[in-house]
Amino acid sequence: MPDNALYYRLAYAATLLLYAGYAISLAWRRARLARQRAART
Amino acid sequence: MTDSPSPTTPSRRLDPVALLAALAVVGAYARAIWFTPPERIQGYAQKILYVHAPAAWVAFLAFGLTALAGAGWLFLKDERLDRFAESSAEVGVVFTTAVLVTGPLWGRPIWGTWWTWDARLTLTLFLWFVYVGYLVLRGAVTGRESRARASAVLGILGALLIPFIHLSVYLFRTLHPMPVVARPEGPSMPPVMLTTFFLCFFAFTLLYVALVRARVAYAAERDALEDAAQG
Numbered sequence: 070m071p072d073n074a075l076y077y078r079l080a081y082a083a084t085l086l087l088y089a090g091y092a093i094s095l096a097w098r099r100a101r102l103a104r105q106r107a108a109r110t
Numbered sequence: 111m112t113d114s115p116s117p118t119t120p121s122r123r124l125d126p127v128a129l130l131a132a133l134a135v136v137g138a139y140a141r142a143i144w145f146t147p148p149e150r151i152q153g154y155a156q157k158i159l160y161v162h163a164p165a166a167w168v169a170f171l172a173f174g175l176t177a178l179a180g181a182g183w184l185f186l187k188d189e190r191l192d193r194f195a196e197s198s199a200e201v202g203v204v205f206t207t208a209v210l211v212t213g214p215l216w217g218r219p220i221w222g223t224w225w226t227w228d229a230r231l232t233l234t235l236f237l238w239f240v241y242v243g244y245l246v247l248r249g250a251v252t253g254r255e256s257r258a259r260a261s262a263v264l265g266i267l268g269a270l271l272i273p274f275i276h277l278s279v280y281l282f283r284t285l286h287p288m289p290v291v292a293r294p295e296g297p298s299m300p301p302v303m304l305t306t307f308f309l310c311f312f313a314f315t316l317l318y319v320a321l322v323r324a325r326v327a328y329a330a331e332r333d334a335l336e337d338a339a340q341g
Contacts, residue, residue, distance in 0.1 A: 074154035080215040083325035084161045
C-alpha cells in the first residue's frame with residue numbers, strides 16, 4: 070500500500086478549517102450587525 | 111428557508127440544526143479517519159473521497175437551489191427568495207472551494223500531478239468563478255431589486271453548468287474517475303466504505319442546511335437594519 074497518508078490528513082484539515090472558518094465568519098458578521106443595531110438605539 | 115424570528119430582535123440561541131450538523135460532521139470525520147480501512151491500491155489517499163464527493167454534491171445542490179430561488183424571485187419578487195439564493199450561492203462557493211482543494215490533494219499521489227485541464231476539473235473551476243462573480247455582482251449593485259434581478263439571471267445561467275460537469279466523465283476523455291456509487295450496476299465499494307460514504311453525504315448536507323439557515327438569518331437582519339436606517 071502506498072505511503073500517502075499526509076495528503077488525506079491535509080485534505081481533512083483543510084476542509085475542517087474551511088467550514089469552521091466560514092461558520093465563524095457568519096457569527097462574526099451577525100455580531101457586527103448586532104453592534105450596529107445597538108449603536109442605533 | 112428560515113429568517114430570524116423578528117428582524118429587530120434576532121435570536122441569539124444556538125440553532126439546533128447547527129448543533130446536529132456539527133455532531134454529524136464530527137461523527138463522519140471520526141468514522142472516516144478511525145473506523146474505515148484504507149483502500150488497498152490507492153492507500154490512505156482514497157479517504158479523500160469521503161470529503162471530496164459530498165462537497166461536490168452539496169455544491170451542486172446549493173447552486174441548483176440558488177437557480178430555483180432566483181427563478182422564483184423573477185416570478186414572485188419575494189425578498190426571502192433572493193436572500194435564500196444569495197445565501198445558498200455563498201455556501202455553495204465554500205463547498206466548491208473544498209472540492210477544488212481536496213481534488214488536487216488526491217490527484218498528486220494518485221495521478222502524479224496536482225492539476226490537469228481536463229473537462230471535469232476545468233468546468234468545476236469555471237463554476238467556482240461564475241458563483242464568485244455572482245457574489246461580486248451582488249456587492250456591486252446597490253438597488254435591492256436590480257441586484258436581485260441581475261443575480262437571479264446569473265444564478266440560473268451558472269447552474270446550467272451542473273449537468274455538464276456531472277456528465278463530463280461520460281462526454282469527454284477525462285482523467286477524473288467514473289462514479290463508484292451512482293452507477294447502473296450498483297456501488298463498487300465494500301459495505302464499510304459505503305456506510306462512511308453515505309454518512310459523509312448526510313453530514314455535509316446537514317451542514318449545508320445549517321450554514322444556509324444562519325446565512326439567511328444574517329441577510330434578514332442586515333436588510334431589516336438597512337430598512338430601519340432608511341426610515
